[in-house]
Amino acid sequence: MAVNASPSPILSRPLAYGATSLGILALAWVLATSVLGWVGPEVLPSPLAVIARFANLIVEPFAGAALFGHVLASLERWSYGVFFAIVLGVPFGIFFAWVPWFRAVVNPVFETLRYIPPFAWVPIAILWFGASTATQAMVVFIAAFPACVINAQLGVQHVDNILVQAARVFGADQLNTLRRVVVPVATPSIFTGIRIAISNGWMALVGAELVVGKTGLGFLIAQGQQNDSVSTIFVGIIAIGVLGVLIDLCVQRLERRLMPWQLP
């Protein structure tokens, strides 16, 4: 309730800075468009015009759906892709770090695939799945998977060997050593990977939606361009940014809850 009763001052200060910088940006935007008129509405619509368009898009369908429909469509594809990237990528990365022969065998393939941009997979995804949810989810997956793998792997590799020795001394088998010692200690790194995966996936999704699909925020932007509606494009862009931040905040909150031991 009371903001200043927050138990963690580390949280509230960046929040204040963040609000300030966003406020300055908004102010500059108002000045440049509405007040001083440096840029015309066909280049950069005023905040008011964007807000009006936003309200309009919430109730009135555009490009096949209202704003909420596009958001849901994007979130759905994104969640499928990110879900599979995490569920497969994190264990893969842990296994990668824990079992040297596996790393030796798979690493060359993984490294090669990793440098292929997600969008390069769009044509083949369309051939495989058509213009469906699966196509976009696959692009998200490809964009998100490597970050999960690499950070889980790094996290496990950086676990102090003395902890592994201690686990052995106290009778832990491989599975228990991983479960009770190695994976928890690697969790901060795993979460870093998940956060990167989430934003990579989100960006790749919007890109994929620009190219293929009949709904989604990317599609909304593309249609805004087709219809010469700059304000629609801006609503789409801002929605993408805001949703991205919200998702990241949720993950950070989950991270803190999962790792109480990390706090000093």
Place this chain on the structure above:
Amino acid sequence: MLEPSATPKLELRNITKWYGPEGTGVLAVDDCSVSVQKGEFVCVVGPSGCGKSTLMTVGAGLEEATHGEILIDGKPAGKPGPRRSVVFQKFALFPSETVAQNIKFGLQMTNVPRDEQERRVQQQLEIMGLTQFRDSYPSQLSGGMQQRVAIARALAMQPEILLMDEPFGALDAQTRTILQEEVQRLSHQMHYTVLFITHSVEEAVYLSDRVIVMSRRPGRIKKEIQLPRDVAWKRGDIEQAAEHPEFIEARREIWALVREEIMAA
């Protein structure tokens, strides 16, 4: 109580340890034999980098010796396990687990019955003065407290042998003194069988029944010194003990041996 002829509780027999390929790698320990009788407190001292920690790691079963064998009651010791508990210099507590969970870890891994686990955790918390830190995480504790947890975790296993690898090396002087005295008190009460690695001559003289001096690298056994056992001066605090003629004499003798090795390096 000690019969020299009895089978040692723990025996490191002719241990040689190479890191890297034999002959071209680094020879850390060269043909060292150490035996600890049941209920005996043995210290290994030597200059830094002499391989004493390697001896411990091998003795715990965490690394394979290149040559030689580790015996418990005269039989091959095999993999690390509940018969040998280890206290590490850097504590090695599991950071994501609370104090109580850390102490319970080994008991769970070795399938000690649940109520017995609870009982032993409670007992160790009390002995080590950790009751109020039961639900704290290691990162919330001072170094001295963390090492108490590590000792509690090792003792909760009720091991036959306790291996301690410079357990007080990372602590400040005051904390070290307090913990030395507590370990002294515990080992007098409980008659633990301990192999203790240290670079502190004072610590070795105060705590142990027998001191083994190692040479500089490659580590060899330079000399073994038998110390008086069950004497009054050892039961008091370490400052008092340090004033006793027997302590002073032993410290002088051992220091001279260690100094030779340091100077020759």
